[in-house]
Amino acid sequence: MIADLLSAPGALGAFGVAVLLFGFAPGLVLAAIVRLIPDVDRRQELQAELYEVPRWERPFWVAQQFEVALRIGLSPRISWAWGRYVWHRSKVESGLARHLESPDTFEVPGPELKELIEPGDLVKLAWAVARLPGERMWVRVTHREGDRLRGELENWPIYVHLHPGDPVRFVVDDVIDCDLVEAVCDQASPSPAA
Known part of the structure; x- marks a missing residue:
């Protein structure tokens, strides 16, 4: 009987499509879909659930999971990227430029103290944010090359689209402001609290 079915015109191709659609494709497509989901445990659960779904329902079940992945995985990422790069663009402001604009009210560490900054020290930076108030946050210096520094953010921002531990170049x-491991940064008057 199976030989008769497979010998019919186009039957072998239909059989191949059925094997691909109901056997091979759901697992591969689901493996790609779950990469959109941020929760690793949920990813593993979905991949295990696939084999509990009856074979004939798997393509539809995988399509439903794609909708879920778009909603809980991709949508927040797009929203975050939109906020960070389009709507709430932010950039590190020059403390020296702000000091030169208002030397009596905006104090910054002197050149001697800035020369002492090295990896492991904490420095405070100011961010300007489009359409929102700016922020002042601490960054732990991880690398210094002349006047160029890299560090990791130490605070939870409110307006700046960064996370603690994110890299910052400045x-x-x-x-x-600064909090040096080897020295103390003295300011004539402290800047407003961040």
Whole structure:
């Protein structure tokens, strides 16, 4: 009987499509879909659930999971990227430029103290954010090459689209305050609290 079915015109192709559609494709497509989901445990659960779904329902079940992945995985990422790069663009402000604009009210560490900044030290930077108030946050210096520095954010931002631990690149003139491991940054008057 199976030989008769497979010998019919186009039957072998239909059989191949059925094997692909109901056997091979759901697992591969689901493996790609779950990459959109941020929760690793949920990813593993979905991949295990696939084989509990009856074979004939798997393509439809995988399509439903694609909708879920778009909603809980891709949508927040698009929203975050939109906020970070389009709507709430932010950039590190120059502390020296702000000091030169208002020397009596905006104090920054002097050049001697800025020269002492090295990896492991904390520095405070100011961010300007489009359409929102700016923020001042601490960054732990991880690398210094001349006046160029790299560090990791230490605070939870409110307006700036960053997370603690995110890398930050800046120059020494951007520093508005510092907490050095080897020395103490003295300011004539502290800048407003961040």
